[in-house]
Amino acid sequence: MTTLIKNGRIITASDDYVADILIEGETIKTIGRNLPLQVDTTTFIDATGLLVFPGGIDPHVHLEMPFMGTFSSDTYETGTRAALFGGTTTVIDFILQKQGNSLRSALEEWSSRAKGNAVGDYSFHMAVTDFNAGTKAEIKEMIEEGITSFKTFMAYKGALMIDDRQMIGLMDEVKQLGGLVTVHATNGDMIDYLVEKNRAEGNFSPLYHYLSQPEVTEAEASERFADMINYTGCPGYIVHLTCEGALNAVRNATRRNQKVFVETCIQYLLLDASLYEKDFDGAKWVMSPPLREKKDQSTLWAGINQGLVQVVGTDHCPFTWEQKLMGKEDFSKIPNGHPAIEHRMELLFSEGVKNGKISLQKYVEVTSTNAAKIFGMFPKKGTIAIGSDADLVLFNPDQKHTISANTHHMNTDYSAYEGWEVTGKVKTVLLRGEVVIDNNECLVHKGYGQFIKRNKVKGFI
Ligand code: URP
Numbered sequence: 001m002t003t004l005i006k007n008g009r010i011i012t013a014s015d016d017y018v019a020d021i022l023i024e025g026e027t028i029k030t031i032g033r034n035l036p037l038q039v040d041t042t043t044f045i046d047a048t049g050l051l052v053f054p055g056g057i058d059p060h061v062h063l064e065m066p067f068m069g070t071f072s073s074d075t076y077e078t079g080t081r082a083a084l085f086g087g088t089t090t091v092i093d094f095i096l097q098k099q100g101n102s103l104r105s106a107l108e109e110w111s112s113r114a115k116g117n118a119v120g121d122y123s124f125h126m127a128v129t130d131f132n133a134g135t136k137a138e139i140k141e142m143i144e145e146g147i148t149s150f151k152t153f154m155a156y157k158g159a160l161m162i163d164d165r166q167m168i169g170l171m172d173e174v175k176q177l178g179g180l181v182t183v184h185a186t187n188g189d190m191i192d193y194l195v196e197k198n199r200a201e202g203n204f205s206p207l208y209h210y211l212s213q214p215e216v217t218e219a220e221a222s223e224r225f226a227d228m229i230n231y232t233g234c235p236g237y238i239v240h241l242t243c244e245g246a247l248n249a250v251r252n253a254t255r256r257n258q259k260v261f262v263e264t265c266i267q268y269l270l271l272d273a274s275l276y277e278k279d280f281d282g283a284k285w286v287m288s289p290p291l292r293e294k295k296d297q298s299t300l301w302a303g304i305n306q307g308l309v310q311v312v313g314t315d316h317c318p319f320t321w322e323q324k325l326m327g328k329e330d331f332s333k334i335p336n337g338h339p340a341i342e343h344r345m346e347l348l349f350s351e352g353v354k355n356g357k358i359s360l361q362k363y364v365e366v367t368s369t370n371a372a373k374i375f376g377m378f379p380k381k382g383t384i385a386i387g388s389d390a391d392l393v394l395f396n397p398d399q400k401h402t403i404s405a406n407t408h409h410m411n412t413d414y415s416a417y418e419g420w421e422v423t424g425k426v427k428t429v430l431l432r433g434e435v436v437i438d439n440n441e442c443l444v445h446k447g448y449g450q451f452i453k454r455n456k457v458k459g460f461i
Pocket residue numbers: 062184286287288289315317336337338
């Protein structure tokens with residue numbers, strides 16, 4: 001099967017030129033000017049006037065995740081399909097080890113939900129919530145399975161959090177075996193204290209979710225994590241970094257020539273904590289860490305341009321309004337997370353590129369290339385090059401549209417961006433050579449998405 005895409009403006013993390021792309025099977029065979037139509041060309045696409053990006057990679061999503069007494073509402077089918085509509089062709093989801101159980105049993109549980117159901121490609125991080133002699137021995141096995149990143153939580157005590165002793169032990173093991181440790185870096189004990197204090201004082205509205213996780217809780221944990229990866233020499237990645245204090249901790253770490261990879265998420269660049277002042281409606285944005293201040297948004301945009309922030313993900317962890325109502329009387333019972341997987345690429349293009357905050361190359365870096373490099377998928381994923389998977393987004397940079405729950409494809413009945421007017425829209429998406437989205441229609445079924453086995457990581461990009 002061959003596909004010829006003519007006259008697209010190809011944008012990678014380093015290039016910007018007009019050319020044709022010839023795809024054979026699942027990969028890119030040739031890139032050049034005036035490529036002739038092959039006798040066996042099965043699909044011809046005229047991309048004149050369109051930008052062509054590498055398929056987006058969102059390395060932070062939670063699909064069908066058991067959490068806070070319920071499950072996040074997107075399945076592998078609905079979540080990866082919604083991702084494709086928005087130009088994200090690969091996601092990395094989080095397997096959660098149950099404390100007391102093995103990593104292997106968690107992998108089996110997550111694989112059984114994903115396999116045969118994913119529409120887009122997916123991989124897994126393994127969250128180690130209980131590091132002991134047994135799990136230590138399993139790290140090597142997970143890396144052989146292609147799961148080369150290990151997630152840790154410095155918060156959610158009693159469910160997911162590990163202590164610093166376990167953290168250091170995990171880092172020592174992961175470093176030796178060629179993996180990467182990622183972290184939810186907030187100080188869980190401080191947060192638990194503030195949550196209890198607020199509840200004891202009769203403060204139960206969503207605003208107090210925000211007030212229970214002040215900036216210092218994230219800055220302190222980010223600094224501690226940076227110190228621990230510096231000490232152990234293990235490659236490290238901070239997920240969903242939100243604020244100035246935490247980014248300054250990373251900036252300080254770089255002064256000793258240390259690399260700490262940083263991901264922020266689209267919501268922290270665009271939304272702020274004033275949304276928590278809307279009484280219970282604020283529950284739509286209850287997530288951890290919470291939305292921050294305008295000054296933090298500026299810090300994060302600057303951090304992207306300074307190369308301190310390498311990735312913009314989503315932390316997509318959607319719940320329906322009915323699920324959010326579990327915390328109607330008590331903010332600490334509102335399931336944490338919000339829907340975003342579908343709109344990351346379009347929102348970042350509109351607010352970042354169109355508004356002149358980041359370049360087209362930086363856009364590709366933070367939505368695709370850097371995640372592929374950091375997580376061991378490059379150059380199969382994350383770029384447009386001969387031999388790479390033909391994961392491509394054909395993007396109309398001028399088309400305006402409005403985000404709404406009435407038209408989105410995520411399995412939630414509200415949108416965190418209801419009514420947002422966006423410039424730039426995904427027109428066609430190819431995943432491993434197949435047209436999967438065309439003009440707002442999904443052309444493949446569940447089961448098309450494949451598990452992506454990842455390589456060992458290098459700790460630099
Ligand atoms: O609120 C969030 N972020 N929910 C998902 C779990 C996590 O901490 O990433």
